[in-house]
Amino acid sequence: MASEVAEETPKPRGGRFCTLCNARRAALKRPKTLEQICKECFYEVFEDEIHRVIVDNNLFRRGERVAIGASGGKDSTVLAYVLSELNRRHDYGLDLFLLSVDEGITGYRDDSLETVKRNEIQYGLPLKVVSYKQLYGWTMDEIVKLIGLKNNCTFCGVFRRQALDRGATLLKVDKLVTGHNADDIAETVLLNILRGDIARLSRCTFITTGEDGPIPRCKPFKYTYEKEIRNLTSASSWWRIYSPNAYRGFAREFIKDLERLRPRAILDIIKSGEDFRISTTTKMPEQGNCERCGYISSQKWCKACVLLEGLNRGLPKMGIGRSRGIDNERNKDVKETNGTKSLESKQCGSLDF
């Protein structure tokens, strides 16, 4: 490749040209394809790819109201920018909103919420912040005070997953988009194999989920590498304040090692997830609605309502760890907790689809 470039044009000293435009100096190596390209071409191919994904998968229809799940992290920040840019350039005709969740954790969300407020101003997108206090009557600080540090992640994760749906309902939007990227989806495929979760394995690669429900969720970044999102944020003058994401756990490290060895492995994992032959007769939990709040649930009551009932009754342990009532061995619980934690990566269960 290098020799071919040299043959086509005289090679200038001290630099390599962009392989796409062959005019500007290459500024970065594209993680997905390992091409040496310049900044301008990177922006262009990045945005064009997202546009292609949106069009090919018919993610939106003209006139729809779309909420962007905005955590203040780099994924949702880039998502907000790209969507508003593509909406303007390609005239999707969408009404875009930013939707944030405030868990009520002192010191944790402040920076990220500030970032989202800046995004609101910078991109001209209306922002709606829904808090746990507003939706559930409890902040995470209050919950932690009641039950201690152990198991509070269960509350936070369960409430958060539903909070986006509740917030989207308040905004009266038609669709909800999240910033899950290719690395997240590949990791989820692996985790579902490791955990033996065949039901989730069959649907974790869907680019749109909940199409039967009131507000479908879309993942425009399904095929976008996390490293490219990071390249985009570092190459631009965008605000760089992000809430800390502690990536940890075996599966995430494994994904990173894979990517180093073979960048396309991430897309290959997603392709495998799409291609798995899973029988429709395999027992899957039936999707229904919670009797109490009406949101999606495979049980009579959704998990959030069960936990909420426990909190409101002063029995916060209700609904946590079915095995606790059967086996009181402390070692077992600790081991289970440790085992579970080491497989998780992004904080507070944001990987659940």
Add this chain to the structure above:
Amino acid sequence: MACNSGTCQSGSCRDEFSAGEDGRKQRPVPEIGNGSDHASPRRGESIAEGVCIKCKVNGTIATTHPAITGSGGDAGRFCADCFRSNLFGKFRFAVTSNAMISPTDNVLVAFSGGSSSRVALQFVHEMQQKAQKNFDATKSTERVLPVFRVGVAYIDETTVYPVPSNDFDRAVNEMELIVSSLAPPEKQFFVVPTESIYSTDFTAERDRLTKLVDAVSDVTGKQDLMKHLRMSCLQKAAYENGYTKIVMGTCTSQIACHVLEATVKGQGFSLAADIQYVDARWKIPVVLPLRDCPSEELNMLCSLDSLKTVESLEQPRSGINGLISSFVKLLQVENPSRESTIVRTAGKLTPFSFNTAPEVGDVTTHLASKRRQKKYNLKPDESLPTESFCLICNSPLKKTNDFHHGETHAEIYSGTCSSCQFQILPKDNSSMEYFCSLLPQSMTTLPKYTNDNQKLLREQIQDCLLSESDDGTS
């Protein structure tokens, strides 16, 4: 029956128990500590520490054989006899419930020298020995079923992975001793060089094989190509020597690695084909009777019974496959049930039509096996149309495989899976032409389920090969 044991690891048994549950609830809870000091009986009657929880008479392996290294939880729960009979029970159950071996079969055991294939060889021998005793005891009676025959094959890969010749000779000699010690009944032992996949003279064979492997630049692609060639060699050796089944010692741990390897390479569609008990897409069906046995248990059995293994010829794994091996080992340390969980998850993918034992002429044994099969095995989807297969790795291809029109070798690309396209096939046309000339003919003309396109494809590839003045299959 072994499956009645609460600790039975049989995938089929677990599938039955968990059929009605949410997959999430099946997450295995580690029941054992890391060291034998922490292991203790957790179920049933309270038993003194160090006593087998099954027979309640003998001391546990951890007590009677403290020197066994790397022993897992079973060492702290079972005595040697119960542990051994439990393992053999899993093997026998897999064989009988999947109709793996019939009395008229001639079975070729693939032996690499490692623990898994060593146990497979031992168990096949013991099963044959028992059948022989039954035959001898009743041969004067009418209508006695014959005893299946057994051969052993080792694939010699020293052309590609050179080993000092005295090391190799010593290893082969040890294998011959192992095979000859498993008699009566006697078993023939074959050393099959990888280059025997071709059918020309010796020197040209080795040269051609070396060039073929060198034409693959990707490390993982090289390993996978060697793996595919290994199976082709086994098939050829089995076919030419009249064998009707091939037994592989593939265990739970290896299958768990393969599940992740296939997933990472984009082979999610064909993955289910590779992990079933029976694989009849080949001319000689391949069976995996140790599918539900973890390598840890097999290693332990080799230590307990002093089963001799030959380790020096093993190749270290690198690239994607090596990374996955390390990852699975890491997970296994954290949770000893992880490998089984991975295999069980993948076991729920829909098998292919060739993942059942092919019909045998013998009606009596066939009916007996069928009765068992109904109870324990998933029914593969018989209504699926016949598959087309990758020319290199023989994986079933998804119908929508796309390729670029206008390429000179588009038809070859369309005949291979995306994984082989990426990591084995060369990128440019001239290299592709060269690569095709080096491919063994069996990889392009192996009889399998075909349609018209596949037939045309084979003819086109044969045109490429004719220019090399190849003799064809002997």
